[in-house]
Amino acid sequence: MSGARLRQLAEDWSPYxxxxxxxxxxxxxxxxSTWLTLTIAGIAMGMMLFLMAAGLTxxxxxxxxxxxxxxxxxxxxxxxxxxxxGALGTWSTAESWALNLAVLVVALVVALVASGAAGFVxxxxxxxxxxxxxxxxxxxxxxxxxxxxxxxxxxxxxxPLPLPKPPSFQGSIILGGAAIEKYRLIAVALGLAVYAxxxxxxxxxxxxxxxxxGVENLEMVEALGYRIRRLFIGVFxxxxxLAGVGGVMWALYQExxxxxxxxxxxxxxxxxxxxxxxxxxxxxxxxxxxxxMVTNYVGFLAPKLALGSNILLMMAVLLWRPRGLFPVGxx
Amino acid sequence: xxxxxxxxxxxxxxxxxxxxxxxxxxxxxLGLALAPFLFPxxxxxxxxxxxxxxxxxxxxxxxxxxxxxxxxxxxTMFFGLGAYGVAIALAKxxxxxxxxxxxxxxxxxxxxxxxxxxxxxxxxxxxxxxxxTTLAVASVALILATELRDLTGGEDGLxxxxxxxxxxxxxxxxxxVLGVSFDGRIVTYYLVFxxxxxxxxxxxxxxxxxxxRVLQAVRENEFRAEALGYRTVVYRSMAGAxxxxxxxxxGAMMALVLxxxxxxxxxxxxxxxDILLMVVVGGMGTLYGPALGAVVLVIAEYYLQPxxxxxxxxxxxxxxxxxxxxxxxxLLWLGVLFVLIVYFFPAGIVGTLRAAELRRRR
Numbered sequence: 001m002s003g004a005r006l007r008q009l010a011e012d013w014s015p016y017x018x019x020x021x022x023x024x025x026x027x028x029x030x031x032x033s034t035w036l037t038l039t040i041a042g043i044a045m046g047m048m049l050f051l052m053a054a055g056l057t058x059x060x061x062x063x064x065x066x067x068x069x070x071x072x073x074x075x076x077x078x079x080x081x082x083x084x085x086g087a088l089g090t091w092s093t094a095e096s097w098a099l100n101l102a103v104l105v106v107a108l109v110v111a112l113v114a115s116g117a118a119g120f121v122x123x124x125x126x127x128x129x130x131x132x133x134x135x136x137x138x139x140x141x142x143x144x145x146x147x148x149x150x151x152x153x154x155x156x157x158x159x160p161l162p163l164p165k166p167p168s169f170q171g172s173i174i175l176g177g178a179a180i181e182k183y184r185l186i187a188v189a190l191g192l193a194v195y196a197x198x199x200x201x202x203x204x205x206x207x208x209x210x211x212x213x214g215v216e217n218l219e220m221v222e223a224l225g226y227r228i229r230r231l232f233i234g235v236f237x238x239x240x241x242l243a244g245v246g247g248v249m250w251a252l253y254q255e256x257x258x259x260x261x262x263x264x265x266x267x268x269x270x271x272x273x274x275x276x277x278x279x280x281x282x283x284x285x286x287x288x289x290x291x292x293m294v295t296n297y298v299g300f301l302a303p304k305l306a307l308g309s310n311i312l313l314m315m316a317v318l319l320w321r322p323r324g325l326f327p328v329g330x331x
Numbered sequence: 332x333x334x335x336x337x338x339x340x341x342x343x344x345x346x347x348x349x350x351x352x353x354x355x356x357x358x359x360x361l362g363l364a365l366a367p368f369l370f371p372x373x374x375x376x377x378x379x380x381x382x383x384x385x386x387x388x389x390x391x392x393x394x395x396x397x398x399x400x401x402x403x404x405x406x407t408m409f410f411g412l413g414a415y416g417v418a419i420a421l422a423k424x425x426x427x428x429x430x431x432x433x434x435x436x437x438x439x440x441x442x443x444x445x446x447x448x449x450x451x452x453x454x455x456x457x458x459x460x461x462x463x464t465t466l467a468v469a470s471v472a473l474i475l476a477t478e479l480r481d482l483t484g485g486e487d488g489l490x491x492x493x494x495x496x497x498x499x500x501x502x503x504x505x506x507x508v509l510g511v512s513f514d515g516r517i518v519t520y521y522l523v524f525x526x527x528x529x530x531x532x533x534x535x536x537x538x539x540x541x542x543x544r545v546l547q548a549v550r551e552n553e554f555r556a557e558a559l560g561y562r563t564v565v566y567r568s569m570a571g572a573x574x575x576x577x578x579x580x581x582g583a584m585m586a587l588v589l590x591x592x593x594x595x596x597x598x599x600x601x602x603x604x605d606i607l608l609m610v611v612v613g614g615m616g617t618l619y620g621p622a623l624g625a626v627v628l629v630i631a632e633y634y635l636q637p638x639x640x641x642x643x644x645x646x647x648x649x650x651x652x653x654x655x656x657x658x659x660x661x662l663l664w665l666g667v668l669f670v671l672i673v674y675f676f677p678a679g680i681v682g683t684l685r686a687a688e689l690r691r692r693r
Binding site: 066126129135136138139140142143144146147150151153154155158266267270271274308311 | 460467604607611657662666670673
């Protein structure tokens with residue numbers, strides 16, 4: 001490892017410092033209770049964004065595959081949430097923490113499995129044939145997105161579907177004068193759990209080692225005799241499954257599901273990937289929370305700026321670090 | 332080759348390639364030139380005008396996608412800029428040709444400046460970053476068009492009057508000519524037709540110029556083009572600017588034909604998908620291809636889509652099938668077609684026919 005690389009690693013704490021710095025800087029601009037509400041809301045939004053984006057950063061990082069269809073898996077998760085909560089109506093409307101939580105877990109597991117399976121089919125049918133051809137990848141995944149969205153509309157109908165939160169997740173708890181929605185705490189808990197799980201998987205297991213090595217230098221891993229294609233299918237399936245989980249959480253947060261609930265998020269997810277650095281799960285996590293917090297602060301302080309705040313944020317980050325907060329892999 | 336010798340393909344010397352393709356293009360040209368007489372009726376003239384405009388729009392997109400090899404998702408934004416330029420000038424300033432001209436020039440200028448900015452800022456990076464940036468910029472444009480209600484009319488859009496010569500009440504000739512009354516609609520149609528033909532020929536000229544050759548070199552091997560001394564960023568940005576200007580002009584024509592403009596008419600993402608389909612179905616990097624694609628898709632949209640309803644009724648008893656064949660599922664089948672073409676006929680209609688012609692000659 002060269003000296004420059006070591007110095008770069010040593011400097012890598014600085015992107016983490018943005019989050020508390022941002023929180024501290026905005027504190028004087030509003031009352032403490034508002035600040036607490038917005039910060040928690042921002043972190044919760046960031047966690048859901050992380051769930052939706054985490055898979056895509058590895059898909060990009062590992063195989064340089066450009067897919068515009070990631071939103072379809074989010075939408076699938078969202079529609080499955082509607083179906084599961086509808087099918088288990090007695091659980092989801094009961095005034096019981098245990099039953100409400102159970103129905104959420106069922107929905108998450110079903111979305112995980114179904115989106116993962118859909119991801120497998122998508123990789124085999126659509127992506128497999130266009131490795132190494134960026135333009136065709138962009139075109140064909142746009143086609144795949146259209147097909148997937150229309151198939152879902154054929155099943156669930158074109159009109160928006162309401163998705164009320166189960167009673168136990170509604171309302172807020174008061175903490176130090178600040179109202180904090182219960183559902184946001186659940187989102188934070190789930191997001192942290194998934195992040196911890198992913199981080200452990202990537203840093204402590206052999207598969208994780210291969211994935212990280214593949215992101216750094218694909219040819220070398222292949223030259224050492226590992227079947228990177230098979231690994232990539234796994235990453236694609238896992239990424240799609242996570243997007244489905246994110247879709248369930250996002251749908252319950254929005255309380256309404258449309259066919260574009262996922263593809264609407266595509267731009268925001270891309271912004272997160274670019275800010276975080278393609279291929280970096282830690283960067284994706286930091287960037288997602290950053291985007292969530294900035295969206296909430298700007299939405300409160302200067303609503304007119306909310307529209308462009310994320311793009312401005314991306315430009316600012318890229319001026320500071322042209323390859324994102326945590327650059328990995330070959331330039 | 333025969334086309335060039337006969338001087339049928341003026342200015343550019345680029346011919347469709349093959350007798351069948353030449354015949355097809357000639358049929359499109361004649362069909363559009365005589366549309367009001369061949370297919371009388373308000374609806375079919377409206378369809379023909381839409382075809383003309385989309386030929387320009389799809390061809391201008393091809394200058395970027397097919398000839399330069401960059402996938403932009405902001406093309407509807409340029410289309411919309413031209414349309415909003417004319418719409419705002421006619422709705423907010425005054426009704427007259429000077430307003431049309433002012434609106435068009437403003438729309439085109441803004442489109443060119445934006446295209447150059449996007450290009451210079453983000454074309455240095457890999458293809459995917461450029462595509463993402465354009466997607467983000469396009470969505471900002473869509474939101475702006477919906478939010479700036481005072482200027483753009485918001486979600487409802489703007490309805491406006493056109494110069495008297497173009498309004499439906501105007502009569503150019505009192506008595507019908509060949510059974511067609513020459514009202515403002517027909518005048519508008521022929522204005523659009525002539526402009527579209529001109530713009531198409533200009534684009535054909537551009538892609539066959541030395542400049543166009545450099546664009547294709549950049550598409551084929553960017554590194555080598557750079558090594559030969561061409562500033563690829565500059566060439567790509569220029570291609571983007573030409574493409575954006577053409578799209579804005581198409582947008583201006585669209586506004587004049589519809590006498591209305593709104594976010595759904597010129598800025599929606601569905602429209603972007605339509606343009607992509609036209610270019611890919613017809614054949615990327617051929618200009619004639621996108622023109623054919625535009626004809627096929629607009630006609631299919633207007634006349635085949637209702638036919639799907641009949642099919643849905645025929646399978647009414649089956650599970651799920653009626654939902655799949657419902658006329659609203661039109662986009663699903665277009666998506667399937669799109670994916671199949673990218674897989675099996677990546678050269679599109681024109682590319683495939685040209686390859687067949689080459690094989691036949693050998």
